[in-house]
Amino acid sequence: xxxxxxxxxxxxxxxxxxxxxxxxxxxxxxxxxxxxxxxxxxxxxxxxxxxxxxxxxxxxxxxxxxxxxxxxxxxxxxxxxxxxxxxxxxxxxxxxxxxxxxxxxxxxxxxxxxxxxxxxxxxxxxxxxxxxxxxxxxxxxxxxxxxxxxxxxxxxxxxxxxxxxxxxxxxxxxxxxxxxxxxxxxxxxxxxxxxxxxxxxxxxxxx
Amino acid sequence: xxxxxxxxxxxxxxxxxxxxxxxxxxxxxxxxxxxxxxxxxxxxxxxxxxxxxxxxxxxxxxxxxxxxxxxxxxxxxxxxxxxxxxxxxxxxxxxxxxxxxxxxxxxxxxxxxxxxxxxxxxxxxxxxxxxxxxxxxxxxxxxxxxxxxxxxxxxxxxxxxxxxxxxxxxxxxxxxxxxx
Numbered sequence: 001x002x003x004x005x006x007x008x009x010x011x012x013x014x015x016x017x018x019x020x021x022x023x024x025x026x027x028x029x030x031x032x033x034x035x036x037x038x039x040x041x042x043x044x045x046x047x048x049x050x051x052x053x054x055x056x057x058x059x060x061x062x063x064x065x066x067x068x069x070x071x072x073x074x075x076x077x078x079x080x081x082x083x084x085x086x087x088x089x090x091x092x093x094x095x096x097x098x099x100x101x102x103x104x105x106x107x108x109x110x111x112x113x114x115x116x117x118x119x120x121x122x123x124x125x126x127x128x129x130x131x132x133x134x135x136x137x138x139x140x141x142x143x144x145x146x147x148x149x150x151x152x153x154x155x156x157x158x159x160x161x162x163x164x165x166x167x168x169x170x171x172x173x174x175x176x177x178x179x180x181x182x183x184x185x186x187x188x189x190x191x192x193x194x195x196x197x198x199x200x201x202x203x204x205x206x207x
Numbered sequence: 208x209x210x211x212x213x214x215x216x217x218x219x220x221x222x223x224x225x226x227x228x229x230x231x232x233x234x235x236x237x238x239x240x241x242x243x244x245x246x247x248x249x250x251x252x253x254x255x256x257x258x259x260x261x262x263x264x265x266x267x268x269x270x271x272x273x274x275x276x277x278x279x280x281x282x283x284x285x286x287x288x289x290x291x292x293x294x295x296x297x298x299x300x301x302x303x304x305x306x307x308x309x310x311x312x313x314x315x316x317x318x319x320x321x322x323x324x325x326x327x328x329x330x331x332x333x334x335x336x337x338x339x340x341x342x343x344x345x346x347x348x349x350x351x352x353x354x355x356x357x358x359x360x361x362x363x364x365x366x367x368x369x370x371x372x373x374x375x376x377x378x379x380x381x382x383x384x385x386x387x
Contacts, residue, residue: 032324032329033279034278034280035278035279036277036278036279036384036385038384039277039384
């Protein structure tokens with residue numbers, strides 16, 4: 001009883017390891033392990049916290065970027081662009097030239113601006129439908145392609161860009177998604193505001 | 208393939224961090240009180256008799272139950288099971304291959320390790336307990352299977368009692384992690 005009170009309180013990681021998980025893992029390793037599942041869980045909780053703050057402190061884009069990115073081509077018709085964004089519920093996509101290099105970025109704002117829509121509505125799926133029918137707001141851009149409305153040159157980062165710098169970019173430019181490119185400018189990943197929040201928030205909860 | 212073999216001898220990680228000074232002190236205190244109890248009992252009740260309460264392998268158990276009480280090796284199941292099973296095997300090997308001391312010793316220790324693994328009671332000092340049954344001198348040899356109860360089981364229960372009392376008094380410790 002006396003001991004319980006003063007034992008250190010544990011932080012809570014996003015992914016809790018159940019005792020059964022640890023036991024199962026221990027059974028997969030061939031030798032005898034001189035540690036109890038409880039101790040392993042405790043070490044995991046603390047190590048997770050340390051890993052997170054290290055990432056936030058010295059992490060780079062490569063550590064947190066999504067590698068499977070939805071992108072469109074310069075010549076992709078806007079209805080397809082909007083449909084792609086709407087289906088996945090994302091607010092922006094990189095636009096690639098025929099070499100696979102990021103030549104621009106299209107966000108909801110680019111659509112809305114072209115359509116003369118004020119405010120900040122996010123109804124990409126609706127826009128997609130709209131583009132396919134006559135007599136709607138999207139009419140002026142109905143026959144256009146990605147290249148016509150994309151923001152260019154795009155703001156991009158490299159795998160080596162520090163997370164601190166990415167956060168500053170998002171903040172100062174008011175953007176939510178940054179394409180990650182290699183030395184030739186080819187798309188290799190994407191860092192979203194959500195990715196940043198996940199590693200940088202001390203509590204470990206996603207917004 | 209040979210390169211991989213030698214490569215394995217390099218090790219893969221660092222030694223874990225040193226414990227704090229407080230921890231050093233608590234380990235010392237536990238070890239002192241635990242061995243005091245069995246050694247004191249030995250000299251108070253069994254000196255000059257054919258019996259004994261203290262054997263060398265208790266020193267090794269003290270390292271675990273007072274110095275590393277979170278280790279699975281230090282839990283009551285392992286402490287009691289490891290010593291008792293190994294003591295049984297030790298005495299049996301002495302009886303089976305008496306004159307061939309080297310064989311009795313090798314079989315006692317190796318079979319103890321295997322039996323402790325099989326029963327989830329691995330406790331390194333058990334290996335010493337098995338060995339002591341064979342090379343512990345004529346006095347121990349004459350005990351026969353009594354060796355399992357006295358000194359082994361009796362002494363280890365006293366050590367366990369001290370471990371329960373001391374480790375749980377210490378704010379940063381608790382003992383055991385599990386019983387069975």
